[in-house]
Amino acid sequence: MSHGMAIGKVSEATGVKVPTIRYYEQIGLLPPPPRTEGNRRTYDRKDADRLTFIRHSRELGFEIDQIRTLLSLQDRPGQSCGEADAIAKARLVEVKEKITSLKALEAELERMVEGCSHGRVESCQVIEILADHGKCKHHQHDA
Amino acid sequence: MSHGMAIGKVSEATGVKVPTIRYYEQIGLLPPPPRTEGNRRTYDRKDADRLTFIRHSRELGFEIDQIRTLLSLQDRPGQSCGEADAIAKARLVEVKEKITSLKALEAELERMVEGCSHGRVESCQVIEILADHGKCKHHQHDA
DNA sequence: GCTTGCTCCTATAGCCACTGGAGGATGTAG
DNA sequence: CTACATCCTCCAGTGGCTATAGGAGCAAGC
Incomplete structure (x- = not known):
C-alpha cells in the first residue's frame, strides 16, 4: 500500500x-x-x-x-481473443456506416447552404428542403 | 373540418x-x-x-x-433567411468535424483488427491498444 | 345489442452515459 | 486555528425519445 x-x-x-x-x-x-x-x-x-x-x-x-x-x-x-476481435470488428462496421451516412448528410447540407440566396425565407433553400422531403436526394441518412 | x-x-x-x-x-x-x-x-x-x-x-x-x-x-x-443559413452552416461544420474524427477512429479500429493475430489475449492488438493509449496514433478522436 | 379487437387516452418510468448540485466531512498549508 | 481544497453521499437533470400500465372509445361482425 x-x-x-x-x-x-x-x-x-x-x-x-x-x-x-x-x-x-x-x-x-x-x-x-x-x-x-x-x-x-x-x-x-x-x-x-x-x-x-x-x-x-x-x-x-x-x-x-x-x-x-x-x-x-x-x-x-x-x-482466445476472438471475442475482442469480434467486438472491434462490429464497431468498425458501425463506424463505416456512420461515415457513409454522415457523408450523405454533408452533401445535403451543402446543397442547402449553397442554394441559399441570402434573401427572404420565402425562397430559402434551407427551409424549402427541410419542408419538402421530396427535394431531398438521400432518403437513407439517419444520424 | x-x-x-x-x-x-x-x-x-x-x-x-x-x-x-x-x-x-x-x-x-x-x-x-x-x-x-x-x-x-x-x-x-x-x-x-x-x-x-x-x-x-x-x-x-x-x-x-x-x-x-x-x-x-x-x-x-x-x-431574411440569414439565421436559417447560419444554423445549417453550423451543422455542416459539425458534420464535417464528425466525419474527420470518425475517420481517425476507423483507422485505429482497422489497425487493431488487422493487428489481431487471432491468438491469445496475451498478444492481442485489440486489447493492447486499448490498454496503452500511447500506442494510439490519434489522440484527438472523441465520438 | 354485444362482443372482439384495434386504436386511442393519460401518467409515469426507463433508456444511455454521464454531469451537476446540495450539504456536510476531512485533509492540508500557512 | 483558520481558510480552503478536496472528498463524501444522495439525488436530480440532460436529450430525445420509448415503453408500460391501466383505462376509454370506436368500427365491424354476429
Missing part, C-alpha cells in the same frame, strides 16, 4: 472525471477501492490502467457492456 | 411515431390539435407538413431547439 492515489489524482492521471469514476464504480465497471480512515477512496496503478483502458474504449465508441467484456478478457490473458 | 386525421394516420403519413408526436406536443414543438368528442387528437395537412419538416430536420441532426428556430422562421416568410 505504498502509492495510493486520491480520486482527484487518478482523475488527473487518466483524464476521467471524478464523478465519472464514482459512476463507474457504482455500475460495477471499476472495483470499489479500499478507503482511508477518513473514508476516502485510494487507487493504485492497476486502477489507473483500468481507467485508461475504459477511457480509450469510450473514445473509440464502445458501449459500457462491451467494455465490460473487453475488460474481463484482459483479465484472462490465456484466452 | 373535413380532413381531420387521427394520430395513427398522421404518424403513418409522416413517419413520426405516435408517442413521439405526443412528445413533440408536450414540449411545444407541435401545437395542440383540436380534439374529437371522444377526446382524440385530430390533425390536418398543416400539422402533417410540420411533422415532416421536423422529421427531416432531425434526420439531418438538428437539435430540437434549432428546429424550433427553423420552424418559427418558416412561419414568417418575409424575413
Whole structure:
C-alpha cells in the first residue's frame, strides 16, 4: 500500500472525471477501492490502467457492456481473443456506416447552404428542403 | 373540418411515431390539435407538413431547439433567411468535424483488427491498444 | 345489442452515459 | 486555528425519445 492515489489524482492521471469514476464504480465497471480512515477512496496503478483502458474504449465508441467484456478478457490473458476481435470488428462496421451516412448528410447540407440566396425565407433553400422531403436526394441518412 | 386525421394516420403519413408526436406536443414543438368528442387528437395537412419538416430536420441532426428556430422562421416568410443559413452552416461544420474524427477512429479500429493475430489475449492488438493509449496514433478522436 | 379487437387516452418510468448540485466531512498549508 | 481544497453521499437533470400500465372509445361482425 505504498502509492495510493486520491480520486482527484487518478482523475488527473487518466483524464476521467471524478464523478465519472464514482459512476463507474457504482455500475460495477471499476472495483470499489479500499478507503482511508477518513473514508476516502485510494487507487493504485492497476486502477489507473483500468481507467485508461475504459477511457480509450469510450473514445473509440464502445458501449459500457462491451467494455465490460473487453475488460474481463484482459483479465484472462490465456484466452482466445476472438471475442475482442469480434467486438472491434462490429464497431468498425458501425463506424463505416456512420461515415457513409454522415457523408450523405454533408452533401445535403451543402446543397442547402449553397442554394441559399441570402434573401427572404420565402425562397430559402434551407427551409424549402427541410419542408419538402421530396427535394431531398438521400432518403437513407439517419444520424 | 373535413380532413381531420387521427394520430395513427398522421404518424403513418409522416413517419413520426405516435408517442413521439405526443412528445413533440408536450414540449411545444407541435401545437395542440383540436380534439374529437371522444377526446382524440385530430390533425390536418398543416400539422402533417410540420411533422415532416421536423422529421427531416432531425434526420439531418438538428437539435430540437434549432428546429424550433427553423420552424418559427418558416412561419414568417418575409424575413431574411440569414439565421436559417447560419444554423445549417453550423451543422455542416459539425458534420464535417464528425466525419474527420470518425475517420481517425476507423483507422485505429482497422489497425487493431488487422493487428489481431487471432491468438491469445496475451498478444492481442485489440486489447493492447486499448490498454496503452500511447500506442494510439490519434489522440484527438472523441465520438 | 354485444362482443372482439384495434386504436386511442393519460401518467409515469426507463433508456444511455454521464454531469451537476446540495450539504456536510476531512485533509492540508500557512 | 483558520481558510480552503478536496472528498463524501444522495439525488436530480440532460436529450430525445420509448415503453408500460391501466383505462376509454370506436368500427365491424354476429
